[in-house]
Each structure stands twice: as C-alpha cells, then as structure tokens.
C-alpha cells in the first residue's frame with residue numbers, strides 16, 4: 787500500500803511540470819484512516835522525484851519513512867489534513883494564470899460552471915511568507931467551503947479525495963483563472979448566480995456515477 791501511494795506521488799510529480807515552470811510545486815497524499823502522510827521532499831524538483839525520495843511523515847511533520855527533508859510547505863499540507871479530515875491529497879503549484887489572479891488579490895467568482903468543482907467561488911488567502919505557520923493558517927482558514935484557494939502573491943492550493951482529484955482540480959482552476967484573466971482583459975464577465983453555481987455543484991456530486 788505504501789508503495790502504491792509513493793508511486794502515485796511520483797506519477798503526479800511528473801505531471802506537475804504541466805502546470806508550472808521550475809520546481810513545479812509540491813504535493814502530498816494519505817490513505818484513508820492511516821496516520822502517515824506521504825509528501826514530496828525539499829531540494830528535489832517534483833518532476834525528478836523518485837519513489838524513494840517520497841517521505842512518510844506523521845501528523846506533526848516528523849519523518850517516519852525515508853531520509854531527507856519534507857517540502858518547505860509541510861505546515862500548509864499538515865494544516866489542511868487537520869482542518870479537512872475527509873481529504874486524501876494536497877497539491878500546491880505556482881501555475882501561471884492562478885498566480886496572476888493571486889498577484890492581483892482577486893478571488894475567482896463563478897464565471898464558469900467549472901468553478902463549482904472547487905466551491906461557489908475560489909477564495910483568496912491573504913499574503914503570508916512561504917513555508918510559515920501563518921500561511922498555513924490563512925490558507926486553511928479560507929478552504930472550509932472550497933477545495934481550492936489562491937494564495938496572495940504566491941500561487942494555488944487544491945485538495946481532493948485522492949491525488950487524481952486534487953491534481954485535476956488544479957488543472958481546472960488554472961483553466962478558469964485563465965478565462966478570468968482573458969475576460970478582464972476584454973470586459974466584465976457575466977457571473978453565474980448563486981443558485982446556478984449551486985446547481986452545478988450538486989450535479990458534479992453525481993456526475994459520471
């Protein structure tokens with residue numbers, strides 16, 4: 787089971803390069819009901835990460851399996867697992883358009899029904915220095931009603947029931963962030979109203995089942 791989750795982290799670590807440039811961000815996953823959290827290490831780019839580089843940590847961040855230092859955003863990952871016990875994965879990236887909105891301190895309203903994959907909107911967490919408990923607290927604070935958040939002057943975080951869900955959400959949020967930037971460049975987007983986005987959210991719950 788440990789091997790499966792580490793392999794999945796390696797697979798999605800490679801895919802992180804599709805979302806951004808440079809180190810690609812960081813990601814983690816845990817099995818339902820299990821104590822250990824598996825996280826990408828610091829100092830190795832996500833796309834170059836191998837199975838043995840993936841670290842198993844406890845809920846306090848202590849390394850239990852593997853050698854090396856966990857991602858510099860370990861506190862952010864831990865805070866999300868604490869505040870959202872139902873989630874199984876966290877993805878953090880500096881994808882271009884989501885980060886553009888984050889630099890403008892713009893949350894993303896319901897410009898497109900796909901926003902509903904995350905919540906009624908994609909909220910913005912106020913700025914705090916990367917890798918700090920303050921950042922972790924601010925981000926988990928705005929993610930009680932949303933599976934995604936923009937981090938002011940920093941990037942994007944998504945959560946999901948597993949890595950596939952969290953990664954897919956990061957891709958979709960990057961897409962709607964791009965739409966939002968393009969809409970704002972041309973005019974003022976027409977927003978879905980609350981009942982329309984709630985309807986989309988409801989439909990996502992049963993979609994494909």
Ligand SMILES: [Zn+2]
Pocket residue numbers: 811859878879880916940941
């Ligand atoms: Zn970051």
